[in-house]
Amino acid sequence: MISEKGKIEALVYASGSNGISLEKLSEVMNLPDYKIKNTLKELSEQLIKSNDSGLLIIQSDDKYKIATKQSINSLIVKLVGNTSVKLSQSNLETLTIIAYRQPITRIELDEIRGVNSSRTIQKLIELKLIYKSGKKTVLGNPALYSTTSKFLKTFGLNTLDDLPNKEIKEN
Template sequence: MEMNELKAITEGLLFASGDEGITVKQLARVLDVQGHTVEHLLEELKYDYDNTGRGMLLMQSHEVFHLTTKPEHSPYLKKLLETPQSTKMSQAALETLAIIAYQQPITRTEIEDIRGVKSDRPVQTLIARSLIEEVGRKEGAGRPILFATTKDFLTYFGLTSLEELPPLPDDINTDDLEEEADLFFDTFSEQIDQSNHR
């Protein structure tokens, strides 16, 4: 496979890995190449992002690489989030928020296990709205990011503390993950609808 194609695939993998990011070892395994080849690809991508007027940056945190937007573009991203069409949250974002509220701190993978679908975009939406935040990393393989709700979350729902969240039924079947996600959503849906129409 040509280096340009490998670089394009690497870029796609970085994008798909979202805020969790991806390591050189993971990229080498997926691309079926040596680690030094991956490091070369990442150096080329970093150079491209830094020197060709692109809107993204390649960031490294410990051994994990991920894509992020350029800090100098943040006023435009903020303006996008403040546009009227983005004021109403999707059902996916609501489900994700409810899961985080009741299960925090929680990783994106754990959220996806409960929802049964990828949750990169809902998590990004909630971070952008300051309803959730990163609160550390979980011990173990890859040290995934842990998410929890923010003070803005409490304000948004008119709560003074997490203890005021509506209680969940005692007989919830934690083995039935899809049912659990639906229950979380149902618990919040009425409050969300009211908030969206303020």
């Protein structure tokens, strides 16, 4: 019979790149959140220490996911090609402002940057690093932009609270 730890591991694996929340794991396993959380911590530490596993359990955007260890990155690249995201200086600048000021409109972004950000925003949307998160309730109802869970994963963050505590100075 498979242990609770093994079942939780399988559920995290089966959730794929979307991941699975603590609440969902608790619901499916019919166990209290604290027990699931302790088991996930134990499993994560076990995988980190193991030289026999190339996997990790990571927490990103309040969901748990299976990921590969950095040390086998070259093998993964050989298998699937390089999937890293290449960003220009203007893409990084725009993404940084959005990350710290979200949700933010293009006009607000343009005022901070001093240039039109339309193309950069479109590129970041194509890369699935940002998305239209709503509309601001002002004249014209401009779109609001926020970062995605792919942004968190790409930059190795669990939540936006993990961003460095830096102030962005307006021009």
